Amino acid sequence: MKFDGLILDVDGTIWNTTSIVAKAWNIAIEKNFPSVKRVTAEILKGQFGKTMDLIADNLFPELSREQKDYLIQRCADEEQKALLENEEDIAYPSARKTIEEISKKIPVFIVSNCQSGYIEVVIEKNRLENFISDFECFGNTGLEKSENINLVIRRNNLKSPVYVGDTQGDFEACEQSKIPFIWASYGFGKVDQNRCFKTISNFGELKNIIL
Incomplete structure (x- = not known):
């Protein structure tokens, strides 16, 4: 074709950003909702590809919709900072x-x-x-x-x-x-x-x- x-x-x-992103998201979780379960690179591999709201539903089920939206945005903020600072290929x-x-x-x-x-x-x-x-x-x-x-x-x-x-x-x-x-x-x-x-x-x- x-x-x-x-x-x-x-x-x-x-x-593959999963190791960097897992560390960044855990920083956001610790800062904002420390009772929420931390994530790992392997957990994120099973979530990447989904929309951000669905990932929040899957990873933060105990939070309200408003809290999920807030936390996933904080995760995204920490993620972007970590990726921009990363020098590894x-x-x-x-x-x-x-x-x-x-x-x-x-x-x-x-x-x-x-x-x-x-x-x-x-x-x-x-x-x-x-x-x-x-x-x-x-x-x-x-x-x-x-x-x-x-x-x-x-x-x-x-x-x-x-x-x-x-x-x-x-x-x-x-x-x-x-x-x-x-x-x-x-x-x-x-x-x-x-x-x-x-x-x-x-x-x-x-x-x-x-x-």
Whole structure:
């Protein structure tokens, strides 16, 4: 197939922030609701890919809606600070190089269920400013991933895009948007690969599919 756009997920696809984020979220929990159970990198791997309100429901069930919303925002604040300060390369091998190479042939986009400001951090920390044409997220729109995928498709007049993600939720969003899904099997989730357009075991394999 010839594609006119590559749309990427972030966590579990481009990079793995879970260890850094777990420490940051625990700082926020300790500051604001110390009775709430702390999180771990493994716990977050099971939550990343969901919308922030759903993650708050899953991790902070004892809190009220108002308290959940407040705490998840404080977690996001601490997370952004920690990621901006981080100097370790947490991108998957060859991710930046591959994105750069693909962007020379077709435009590359990002769609995530993350909070506002997060994709900007991803782009900055991975030096992707010249390679990402557009992006959208739940934090900006309040919409489900399939709807944000459709926004990017319409804004950029895409006729044959493909999405790369690592979770069942990513797969289902692509089904709803009626676009092919490439499963990043090295990420956080499990997907029936027989139902996927393609499966990659490392990010660099995208070149063989896209180019």
